[in-house]
Amino acid sequence: MATSQVETVTTGADKAKLGAAVALVIAGVVAFYLLGRQGQWAQWGALLVGLAAAFAVFMTSETGKIFVAFGRDSWKEVKKVVWPTRKESIQMTGYVIAFCAIMAVFLWTTDKTLEWVLYDLILGWKK
Incomplete structure (x- = not known):
C-alpha cells in the first residue's frame, strides 16, 4: 500500500503544548530534588505526577498523535514478520559460529x- 507524504503544519497551540510538556517534565524533576526532606514517597510521587502530566499533554499535541499512529503502524508491521523457528535459529547460529572459526x-x-x-625470508630476521 503506497502512502503519500502529508506535511503537517505546526500551530502555535501545538508548540505551546510541547512547551508545556517540557515544562512539566522539568517541574517534576525539580520537585523531585526539592522534596528531598519530605521522604522518598513525596519525591517519587512528584516526579511521576510531573511525568504523567507531561505525557498527557504531549499526547494531545499533533506530534503525540503522529507518535501514536507511528506506533500502531509499527506494530502492524511487526505482526507481518515471519519469525524463524527454533531449529532455523539454531542452524543459522551454528553457521555463523562455524564461519567465524574458519575465518579465524x-x-x-x-x-x-x-x-x-x-x-x-626477505629481511632475514631469525627469532
Whole structure:
C-alpha cells in the first residue's frame, strides 16, 4: 500500500503544548530534588505526577498523535514478520559460529605466513 507524504503544519497551540510538556517534565524533576526532606514517597510521587502530566499533554499535541499512529503502524508491521523457528535459529547460529572459526584460522594462517615471508625470508630476521 503506497502512502503519500502529508506535511503537517505546526500551530502555535501545538508548540505551546510541547512547551508545556517540557515544562512539566522539568517541574517534576525539580520537585523531585526539592522534596528531598519530605521522604522518598513525596519525591517519587512528584516526579511521576510531573511525568504523567507531561505525557498527557504531549499526547494531545499533533506530534503525540503522529507518535501514536507511528506506533500502531509499527506494530502492524511487526505482526507481518515471519519469525524463524527454533531449529532455523539454531542452524543459522551454528553457521555463523562455524564461519567465524574458519575465518579465524584463515586469518591466523595468513598472518603467520606473511610474518614468515617478511621476517625470515626477505629481511632475514631469525627469532
